[in-house]
Amino acid sequence: MRLSTLLLLSLSLLLAACSREPALEPLLERVEALQQAIENRQTDTAIDMLSDDFVTGKGQNRKDAQRLLLFHTMRHQSITILRTQTDAEFDAGYRDRAIVRFNAIVTGGQGWLPEQGRSYRVESRWQFSSGDWYLAEMDWEPLL
Secondary structure, three states: OHHHHHHHHHHHHHHHHHOOOOOHHHHHHHHHHHHHHHHOOOHHHHHHOEEEEEEEOOOOEHHHHHHHHHHHHHHOOEEEEEEEEEEEEEOOOOOOEEEEEEEEEEEEEOOOOOOEEEEEEEEEEEEEEOOEEEEEEEEEEEOO
């Protein structure tokens, strides 16, 4: 009886190791890298982190996101994103997809002090492909 229990336990651990999902830590690092690319006005780097079929809840695609990012980097010399309450989890049913939710305060201006700013509740869906995480979907709602 003990040997069969040990064998079943060993088999289940082996199967779990074979089907291990990508860790959340690299995903959170990727979220941070995207934020840094936007704040550093590195539009090409930021766009490269979007999946080819990226879409927003407002119907925008990857090309629209690129235009929007270029518009804001030309309009604002400085862009700052303060991200809080970040929560990440794997998407149920998919080993290569995850959801990241957070609140963000986004400010922009021509100098050190922001001239514009808004706060948002953001939900993003990420997909693991070719050894890295890519932003596949994003939706946001203004807070207050």
